[in-house]
Amino acid sequence: MADQFIAATGTAGSAYSGLAVSARRKTLPGPLWLRVLLGAIIPLAVLGIWQLIVSLGLIPSYRLPSPASVVLAGVDLANRGLLFSSIAISVQRVLIGFVAGSLVGLVAASAVGLSRVVSSLLAPTLGALRAVPSLAWVPLLGLYLGINEDSKVALIAIGAFFPVYTTVSAALRHVDPQLVEAGRAYGYTGTRLLGLVQLPAVVPSVISSLRLALAQSWLFLVAAELLASALGLGHLLVDSQNNGRIDRLFLVIILLGVFGKVTDALVGLLERYLLRRWGS
Amino acid sequence: MPTVPALPVVLAGVGRTFGDRRVLRDIDLEIAAGEIVAIIGASGSGKSTLLRQVGGLDQPDSGTVTIDGTPLNGVDQRTAIAFQEPRLLPWRSVARNVEVGLPRSTPRAEGRARVDELLRLVQLEDAKSLRPRQISGGMAQRASLARALARGPGVLVLDEPFGALDALTRLTMQDLLLEIHSAEPATILLVTHDVDEALYLADRVILLGTEPGYPANSGAVIRSVITVPGKRPRDRGSASLAQLRAELLDGLGVSTHHPAHTF
Ligand SMILES: Nc1ncnc2c1ncn2[C@@H]1O[C@H](COP(=O)(O)OP(=O)(O)OP(=O)(O)O)[C@@H](O)[C@H]1O
Numbered sequence: 001m002a003d004q005f006i007a008a009t010g011t012a013g014s015a016y017s018g019l020a021v022s023a024r025r026k027t028l029p030g031p032l033w034l035r036v037l038l039g040a041i042i043p044l045a046v047l048g049i050w051q052l053i054v055s056l057g058l059i060p061s062y063r064l065p066s067p068a069s070v071v072l073a074g075v076d077l078a079n080r081g082l083l084f085s086s087i088a089i090s091v092q093r094v095l096i097g098f099v100a101g102s103l104v105g106l107v108a109a110s111a112v113g114l115s116r117v118v119s120s121l122l123a124p125t126l127g128a129l130r131a132v133p134s135l136a137w138v139p140l141l142g143l144y145l146g147i148n149e150d151s152k153v154a155l156i157a158i159g160a161f162f163p164v165y166t167t168v169s170a171a172l173r174h175v176d177p178q179l180v181e182a183g184r185a186y187g188y189t190g191t192r193l194l195g196l197v198q199l200p201a202v203v204p205s206v207i208s209s210l211r212l213a214l215a216q217s218w219l220f221l222v223a224a225e226l227l228a229s230a231l232g233l234g235h236l237l238v239d240s241q242n243n244g245r246i247d248r249l250f251l252v253i254i255l256l257g258v259f260g261k262v263t264d265a266l267v268g269l270l271e272r273y274l275l276r277r278w279g280s
Numbered sequence: 281m282p283t284v285p286a287l288p289v290v291l292a293g294v295g296r297t298f299g300d301r302r303v304l305r306d307i308d309l310e311i312a313a314g315e316i317v318a319i320i321g322a323s324g325s326g327k328s329t330l331l332r333q334v335g336g337l338d339q340p341d342s343g344t345v346t347i348d349g350t351p352l353n354g355v356d357q358r359t360a361i362a363f364q365e366p367r368l369l370p371w372r373s374v375a376r377n378v379e380v381g382l383p384r385s386t387p388r389a390e391g392r393a394r395v396d397e398l399l400r401l402v403q404l405e406d407a408k409s410l411r412p413r414q415i416s417g418g419m420a421q422r423a424s425l426a427r428a429l430a431r432g433p434g435v436l437v438l439d440e441p442f443g444a445l446d447a448l449t450r451l452t453m454q455d456l457l458l459e460i461h462s463a464e465p466a467t468i469l470l471v472t473h474d475v476d477e478a479l480y481l482a483d484r485v486i487l488l489g490t491e492p493g494y495p496a497n498s499g500a501v502i503r504s505v506i507t508v509p510g511k512r513p514r515d516r517g518s519a520s521l522a523q524l525r526a527e528l529l530d531g532l533g534v535s536t537h538h539p540a541h542t543f
């Protein structure tokens with residue numbers, strides 16, 4: 001109810017102000033520090049409860065490490081030179097796989113959305129491939145590409161490809177045909193028409209698909225590194241499990257959350273730029 | 281200014297059927313270079329469909345459309361069309377939307393100057409950097425007209441170009457169109473619901489509709505062609521036009537309460 005009301009007055013009020021983009025985001029009005037404070041309440045409370053449970057000895061430390069020991073595990077890993085190299089290799093894999101997969105997804109979606117021939121040719125096959133649970137590719141990729149960087153990056157790219165391909169090709173099918181026709185009437189065809197009408201029209205879908213693709217990329221990174229790798233955050237997970245280092249497990253899970261959120265925020269910056277440029 | 285000279289348009293036996301619904305039948309029409317022809321007809325009588333054939337956006341099932349002697353095959357770069365709806369790209373400013381109409385080879389600086397000039401003509405210079413959702417329906421329609429004019433077309437196809445304008449702006453824009461027409465002559469084919477507008481602007485007025493006694497899906501034909509007397513600019517209140525006005529309204533099936541009919 002309240003949300004709807006805010007959304008309604010938000011759009012009506014901003015119809016002539018050019019602020020519809022920011023009105024669409026459902027953030028609390030008010031100073032930044034207040035929002036930061038509000039957002040920090042739950043994590044701080046969780047931390048407090050965690051510390052309390054540990055201090056009271058409600059759960060033995062081999063099942064729940066103390067917050068301090070998790071920090072120490074991080075310091076220890078850093079001293080051994082393992083922390084930053086693990087983070088660096090994982091972030092590198094995610095970024096390369098994400099960028100490659102989404103670019104190929106964008107190109108495939110454009111080709112399928114643009115040309116009926118390409119669509120009839122590609123869409124059924126890609127649809128069938130999508131139906132394969134993506135993790136099923138892991139052993140095959142391991143065999144074909146070897147257990148190396150390529151197979152891991154390829155798996156992440158597959159994970160990033162499908163959200164972009166599916167979302168964008170569906171959105172391209174629903175671009176206002178009247179606008180497409182207007183573009184045609186002014187002599188635009190093929191890729192020029194794509195650049196004039198179709199792609200700008202699907203910018204919001206592209207952005208939300210990129211966010212999905214990024215989340216998929218992290219998921220597939222962990223899957224790839226869990227199954228076969230000698231370095232990386234996923235490898236650190238398996239290693240810690242085998243050695244009973246629950247403090248490290250907690251550390252890696254928190255790190256994955258933090259880096260997932262940071263990269264998502266970067267896509268958020270891209271979103272703001274794109275919507276300012278291409279939003280209506 | 282990059283303009284194509286006015287070009288003659290010939291429609292010969294043009295027909296268009298959608299499924300089992302015939303919309304147009306046997307349309308024969310010769311439009312001289314630089315002529316202004318207005319089409320009037322009831323809603324759904326196929327006016328927009330006819331314009332789409334001339335604009336090359338739709339192909340007739342029978343007959344041909346010829347522009348300056350060459351039969352049409354798809355969109356022709358010498359033709360510009362302003363649609364019944366403004367159809368502006370929502371993510372582009374008004375000025376950048378008008379830019380879309382420029383011929384492809386226009387140099388940047390020249391294109392910018394042309395867009396500025398057109399925006400001034402259609403009284404949108406203050407709105408040039410606004411997005412379509414920030415302007416009124418009438419402003420959007422004027423932007424759409426400017427986009428069509430940006431082409432410097434030999435044939436200008438206008439689907440109810442002034443439909444969303446208030447009465448006063450409408451009269452101003454009619455005069456503007458005539459000014460542009462005398463400065464940069466183009467062949468103009470326009471649809472309007474306003475009989476007075478047709479008589480004020482056009483050399484000839486075409487009444488489109490199904491023949492009396494035929495079923496509705498037999499296809500619209502040219503019911504009558506009226507040559508409007510006198511040179512432009514015409515006197516909006518002239519008596520000879522009043523007679524034609526009654527005739528046209530009668531053809532549209534509107535009772536005019538004209539003395540000739542009531543007594
Ligand atoms: N692509 C299409 N497919 C099927 N039917 C169509 C199509 N385009 C137009 N029609 C039909 O053709 C008829 C004429 O449509 P058109 O848009 O040409 O009418 P109009 O004279 O422009 O009407 P209005 O004055 O309301 O704009 C309508 O019955 C419409 O349903």
Ligand SMILES: [Mg+2]
Pocket residue numbers: 327328329364439
């Ligand atoms: Mg129409």
